Amino acid sequence: MTQPVWDLPVRLVHWLLAALIAFSWWSVHNHHTDWHIWSGCAILTLLIFRLLWGFVGSSTARFSNFVRGPRTVAAYLRGKWAGLGHTPLGALSVLALLLAVAIQVGLGLIAQDEDGIYAGPLSRLVSSDASDSARDIHELWFNVILALIALHVGAIIFYRIRGNDLTRPMITGRAVLAQQAVPMRPAKWWVAVLCLAVSIGLVRWVIAGAPPFGS
Amino acid sequence: MRIAMFAAGAAYVLLCACGGPQTSQANNSQANISNESRASNSASASTTSNGMAMLAAGPVSGQQALAVMHQRHEGMETIGKTAKALKRELDGSSPNMTAVRAGAAQIADLSRKASGWFPAGTGPDVGKTGAKPEIWQNPQDFASKLHNFQAAAATFNQAAMSGDVNLIKAKFGELGQACKACHDKYRSEMHH
Numbered sequence: 271m272t273q274p275v276w277d278l279p280v281r282l283v284h285w286l287l288a289a290l291i292a293f294s295w296w297s298v299h300n301h302h303t304d305w306h307i308w309s310g311c312a313i314l315t316l317l318i319f320r321l322l323w324g325f326v327g328s329s330t331a332r333f334s335n336f337v338r339g340p341r342t343v344a345a346y347l348r349g350k351w352a353g354l355g356h357t358p359l360g361a362l363s364v365l366a367l368l369l370a371v372a373i374q375v376g377l378g379l380i381a382q383d384e385d386g387i388y389a390g391p392l393s394r395l396v397s398s399d400a401s402d403s404a405r406d407i408h409e410l411w412f413n414v415i416l417a418l419i420a421l422h423v424g425a426i427i428f429y430r431i432r433g434n435d436l437t438r439p440m441i442t443g444r445a446v447l448a449q450q451a452v453p454m455r456p457a458k459w460w461v462a463v464l465c466l467a468v469s470i471g472l473v474r475w476v477i478a479g480a481p482p483f484g485s
Numbered sequence: 486m487r488i489a490m491f492a493a494g495a496a497y498v499l500l501c502a503c504g505g506p507q508t509s510q511a512n513n514s515q516a517n518i519s520n521e522s523r524a525s526n527s528a529s530a531s532t533t534s535n536g537m538a539m540l541a542a543g544p545v546s547g548q549q550a551l552a553v554m555h556q557r558h559e560g561m562e563t564i565g566k567t568a569k570a571l572k573r574e575l576d577g578s579s580p581n582m583t584a585v586r587a588g589a590a591q592i593a594d595l596s597r598k599a600s601g602w603f604p605a606g607t608g609p610d611v612g613k614t615g616a617k618p619e620i621w622q623n624p625q626d627f628a629s630k631l632h633n634f635q636a637a638a639a640t641f642n643q644a645a646m647s648g649d650v651n652l653i654k655a656k657f658g659e660l661g662q663a664c665k666a667c668h669d670k671y672r673s674e675m676h677h
Contacts, residue, residue, distance in 0.1 A: 301669040385668065386568025387661035394576055398569050479576075 272444040274454045275354060277328040279462045281443055283320050287313065287371070291415070303388040310378045310390070311473055317372055318469035326465065329455040330355030337361055354451040363422055370415050374408065379476065381405040391477045544606035554612050557602035560595050567591050568661070575654050582648060589638075589645035589653075592660070596638035599631060615672045630667040637663035 276284075290313050297305040324333040336356035345351055346358040356364055382389035382401035393401045426436050439445035475481070545553060571588045574580040608618050620627045637660040644656040 301665070382569055382572070384565050384569075385661065385664050386565060386570070386572040387665055389572060389576070394573055398566075398573060401569075 272442075272446050273451075274443055274456065275330055275439050275445045275447070276443045277331060277454070277456055278443065279319070279323055279327060279465075280331045281440055283316050283323070284440055287316050290316070291371070291419075295412070303383060307378070307388060307390065310375055311477055313371065314375045314379075314476065315466075315469045315473045317368065317375060318472055319465050320368065322465040322468060323457075323462065326457060326461050328457045329452075331457070337365065352448050352451060354447060354454060360425070363418070363425065367415075367418050367422065370411070370418055374411050374415060377404045377408040377411060381408050391479055394479060545604045546606050546611075550604075550606050550611050553602065553604060554607050554614055554616075557599075557607070557616070558614070560598060560602060564592055564595050564664075568664070571657060575650075575657055580650060580653075582645075585653060586645045589642040593638045593642035596635045599635070603627070603631070609673070615674075617671050617673050620671050627667070627671060630663075630671070634660075634663040634667060 290309050294306055294309040294313070297303075297309060323331050326332075329335050336358075338358045338361060342351065343358040343362065351358060379390040379392040380396050380401055381404040382393045382398070383405065384402070389401065390404075393404075396404070429436050567588045571585060571592075574585055574588075603616065603620055605621050608614065608616060608621060610618070637656070641653070641656040641660045644652045647653075
């Protein structure tokens with residue numbers, strides 16, 4: 271018997287993020303810097319949406335539901351944890367990935383290329399030298415993201431070997447669960463649409479160079 | 486629920502289709518580029534043959550080769566720095582036209598000097614450089630791209646003197662595409 275664990279917004283954010291990170295890497299290595307910048311703006315939209323959804327989304331999407339202290343992580347490692355959604359250890363991976371991608375997007379927003387052809391929408395808020403440094407760190411920081419992705423995929427393979435398939439629930443949204451688990455409390459669909467509208471609005475403002483309000 | 490979320494997905498795609506100042510500028514410049522190169526072909530025909538002559542000229546070696554590579558590196562770096570400063574000015578609401586004119590003149594000047602920056606014997610086998618060996622394997626194509634850059638730099642310089650901000654922005658976009666056309670093909674990522 272399966273039951274819902276991941277709502278559609280969580281799954282869409284997950285797979286779109288994976289696809290856009292791959293696309294960002296590919297586009298910048300194939301001289302499509304303009305596409306790379308648009309991809310970064312799309313990722314920013316996903317990040318803002320996911321942040322909002324982490325407060326008003328379905329129960330398993332909420333930070334309050336999966337961000338836990340070291341004691342719970344330790345209890346989980348001793349096998350004393352039964353719940354629905356991200357495990358206490360998995361939650362750390364989720365937070366690390368989201369934070370690393372957010373830093374990457376932030377660096378990209380203020381970066382500029384070395385030829386004066388392309389620049390992130392917020393590059394003019396910092397000096398030219400700062401934009402150049404941001405580009406260099408942006409390039410290096412991708413290795414941090416790659417390491418976290420490797421850890422993420424490695425953990426999935428580890429659980430698969432132990433007989434726990436984590437990929438399928440991220441596609442179908444459903445999983446076989448321990449009976450004592452509290453069922454997922456889904457959020458209303460229009461809340462997701464509202465979150466999306468807010469994230470798109472914010473990103474459009476960023477693309478415009480973050481002009482001051484009321485001007 | 487599902488249909489609504491797919492609609493939300495579609496709204497997301499729309500965001501990307503909205504376009505912004507940077508993309509529209511790039512599109513404009515691409516539309517204009519063929520007209521422009523036709524118009525300036527006759528004016529800069531001599532530059533082309535110069536470029537071809539420099540590439541076809543006898544190979545350099547030793548200290549002379551290293552000197553050319555150093556000069557090329559410094560020149561390209563100055564062009565890049567100038568272009569970045571220009572982009573900052575032109576992306577702003579009120580560009581400093583004195584700075585724009587000075588930058589445009591400097592790039593035009595350096596672009597003419599670039600004819601002498603790529604003699605045979607200054608490739609990555611000689612020293613640290615971002616210049617790919619393909620430059621000397623396709624001398625005609627490289628010379629034509631170098632010429633396009635020189636023509637775009639000259640046109641941008643003329644636009645800068647006119648003081649017409651929209652024209653300056655359009656020509657700056659075309660100049661950027663001329664830089665990119667050559668860099669995409671003939672510059673390696675080991676050029677820092």
